[in-house]
Amino acid sequence: MNWQGAIAGGVMMMAPWTGFAQQQQPQPPLQVVGDAIPQALTATPGDPVRGRALVASRQLGLCLLCHSGPIPEERFQGNLAPDLAGAGSRWSEGQLRLRIADAQRLNPASLMPAYYPSEGLVRVGTAWQGKPIMNAQQIEDVVAFLRTLRN
Numbered sequence: 001m002n003w004q005g006a007i008a009g010g011v012m013m014m015a016p017w018t019g020f021a022q023q024q025q026p027q028p029p030l031q032v033v034g035d036a037i038p039q040a041l042t043a044t045p046g047d048p049v050r051g052r053a054l055v056a057s058r059q060l061g062l063c064l065l066c067h068s069g070p071i072p073e074e075r076f077q078g079n080l081a082p083d084l085a086g087a088g089s090r091w092s093e094g095q096l097r098l099r100i101a102d103a104q105r106l107n108p109a110s111l112m113p114a115y116y117p118s119e120g121l122v123r124v125g126t127a128w129q130g131k132p133i134m135n136a137q138q139i140e141d142v143v144a145f146l147r148t149l150r151n
């Protein structure tokens with residue numbers, strides 16, 4: 001095979017591989033029941049330590065832009081939204097999951113971003129459309145952390 005054939009062959013190889021990778025990581029649909037998503041989005045349970053890091057993160061979670069919470073090492077915290085302290089007592093696991101995944105489903109005027117929007121997942125479009133801010137495992141990690149915030 002000459003070099004052109006090798007490149008063409010490589011492209012042929014990549015397309016099915018890409019499809020295969022997508023099949024390996026299906027986006028589970030959001031199963032909303034009332035004001036909650038009772039079912040976990042992943043088989044792997046959420047990790048509260050990773051969830052805490054996501055909530056504190058100024059790149060991904062940005063939760064402390066609007067919320068305050070029991071994360072003392074973060075000096076600048078928001079006051080636009082309820083304190084996250086006690087969230088695990090106020091809400092069930094499923095209620096927390098829907099509030100993080102798609103707050104606008106409960107309150108269309110909410111300022112809170114939908115981190116895993118139900119609609120975005122079925123929208124077909126350019127690369128960034130329909131791509132959630134967090135993946136399903138990160139949603140589970142954040143929920144697991146919030147569950148530890150009891151009062």
Ligand code: HEC
Pocket residue numbers: 054055061062063064065066067080081082083084087090096099100103107109110111112113115142146
């Ligand atoms: C841009 C502002 C903003 C950001 C960023 C944001 N939230 Fe919120 N959040 C709100 C507001 C405002 C509410 C009050 C309810 C509403 O308006 O939807 C809320 C509600 C909540 C609630 C329910 C509050 C209660 O009554 O106990 C939880 C839990 C929550 N947010 C967690 C998070 C987490 C975790 C993150 C980051 C992954 C986050 N929020 C990011 C604005 C924000």
